[in-house]
Amino acid sequence: KAGVTQTPRYLIKTRGQQVTLSCSPISGHRSVSWYQQTPGQGLQFLFEYFSETQRNKGNFPGRFSGRQFSNSRSEMNVSTLELGDSALYLCASSMTEGQPQHFGDGTRLSIL
Amino acid sequence: AQSVTQLDSQVPVFEEAPVELRCNYSSSVSVYLFWYVQYPNQGLQLLLKYLSGSTLVKGINGFEAEFNKSQTSFHLRKPSVHISDTAEYFCAVSGRGSRGSNYKLTFGKGTLLTVNP
Numbered sequence: 001k002a003g004v005t006q007t008p009r010y011l012i013k014t015r016g017q018q019v020t021l022s023c024s025p026i027s028g029h030r031s032v033s034w035y036q037q038t039p040g041q042g043l044q045f046l047f048e049y050f051s052e053t054q055r056n057k058g059n060f061p062g063r064f065s066g067r068q069f070s071n072s073r074s075e076m077n078v079s080t081l082e083l084g085d086s087a088l089y090l091c092a093s094s095m096t097e098g099q100p101q102h103f104g105d106g107t108r109l110s111i112l
Numbered sequence: 113a114q115s116v117t118q119l120d121s122q123v124p125v126f127e128e129a130p131v132e133l134r135c136n137y138s139s140s141v142s143v144y145l146f147w148y149v150q151y152p153n154q155g156l157q158l159l160l161k162y163l164s165g166s167t168l169v170k171g172i173n174g175f176e177a178e179f180n181k182s183q184t185s186f187h188l189r190k191p192s193v194h195i196s197d198t199a200e201y202f203c204a205v206s207g208r209g210s211r212g213s214n215y216k217l218t219f220g221k222g223t224l225l226t227v228n229p
Contacts, residue, residue: 048217
């Protein structure tokens, strides 16, 4: 059974640009959640989608947005990138809302 | 608001020794508790979770944790560690607030477990 797949693994952008990250959950999983991991702030919840609906959102500015498609794949978009957006972005999938079980290896985003 | 405190940022132990990683959380109407492990350059792996029922939860790789509601704790234990257990461990809580707000996962800052030969 394939795991959670995140693409790309590494990404380098400059300030002001925008970026889209992709997450393919485990087959049959309807919940996808996103997290930002930085050395200073640790792991922080971004948002969770379940059956194409955003179920919860963390305390991030509106520059961070996401969506989920009918096949449960999810994308996260960050607009007007800032240096502080440099982080490892992780997504997780599960069958049940609020219980992230399987994580991808993340996308490491570096802002120059 | 919910919060998680992992009391030790680093825990060094010798191989085959027992270990306890401590985790305390803020209370909520209903609480789900999790422990995850992260190896270098990888995502998180779920070790175990408490949803309801027995307060002693057994997970993968020989780890177990005990939910203590009165002390709002969920400490992770392993009776004998291996070199391969060296990694960062995260405690997390997910809950539903008194007003029925949706589940939201909050992580602790992590504990780096280093197992020495």
